[in-house]
Amino acid sequence: MLVVNCMDITECSNELYEEVRHMVSEERRVKAERFHNLDDSKRCICADLLLRYGLYQKIGQVGDIDITYNEFGKPFIKNMKDFKYNITHSGKWVAIVYGNTDAGIDIERIQEGREEIADFCFSEEEKLFIYNKADKNEKIKQFTKLWTMKESYIKFLGTGFSTNLDSFSINALEGVITSNDGEVRKDIKVRSLQFDTDYYLSMCSMEDEFCIQSIKLDEIIKLLNMK
The missing domain is CATH 3.90.470.20 (4'-phosphopantetheinyl transferase domain)
Known part of the structure; x- marks a missing residue:
């Protein structure tokens, strides 16, 4: 555990x-x-x-x-x-x-002003997850959630930003990781939760x-x- x-x-x-x-x-x-x-x-x-x-x-x-x-x-x-x-x-x-x-973890405060990053380093599936939200605050929250999930994965790998954030996609609801060539990482999973009201905390591991x-x-x- x-x-x-x-x-x-x-x-x-x-x-x-x-x-x-x-x-x-x-x-x-x-x-x-x-x-x-x-x-x-x-x-x-x-x-x-x-x-x-x-x-x-x-x-x-x-x-x-x-x-x-x-x-x-x-x-x-x-x-x-x-x-x-x-x-x-x-x-x-x-x-x-x-x-x-091995495990990776990331925590980020929910705050506006970073959502445009998604246009450059998120997959189409991930961008849809964010931009399909009608409420602006929900878009900010879902961006933060996905960002922490993606960071926790590259921290799990131990490769940092040498692994491009747009080289894989994470299903934010199921925590499943898929590379751009279609390979699904069945051995690991990302879990994410809203923490202390205005933060998201995500973990990636085999546990x-x-x-x-x-x-x-x-x-x-x-x-x-x-x-």
Whole structure:
């Protein structure tokens, strides 16, 4: 079963941020400090904290995490074959999915101004799904849903945007992926749900079951202070 842990970064006050940024690796702290926007720094640190918390849930301990990357930048932990993970963030939310098998996850806030992207990188079937909605707000919501579904798939693949978004189509109702040459990916599926009213959260994996948990920052602080 896949586990999805989500954290609301609005719980991370500026004072708490000064505390928790010392609980992550030096590499992660340096990365966080490069951001000019404090919320970006908080998302960076909270993503690492969620990874550490997920490791504890999975194997019962947290030590040094040796992260490496594939040629497209997808991270994985060295010498840990049974812990696959993927991280996403948008607005106030940071989320991680983890399990024994590869997975991709994406979260996006529902907001207008991006729907025209569909004309360039969505399939005809996907565009119909969006533009057949009479209500403008519904079009924005369905665009966001499809966008997160497509992103979760390329994050599952671990290829990033080297896989063109218009090279495949996703049935937004069934989560089935079809490549442009007609091949149907029967081994994987994309699941999507409206999350916290104004976000969409999508996951792509071979697993049939998943659970979503909202993790409080103070839970993680207490755990890491015990280590």
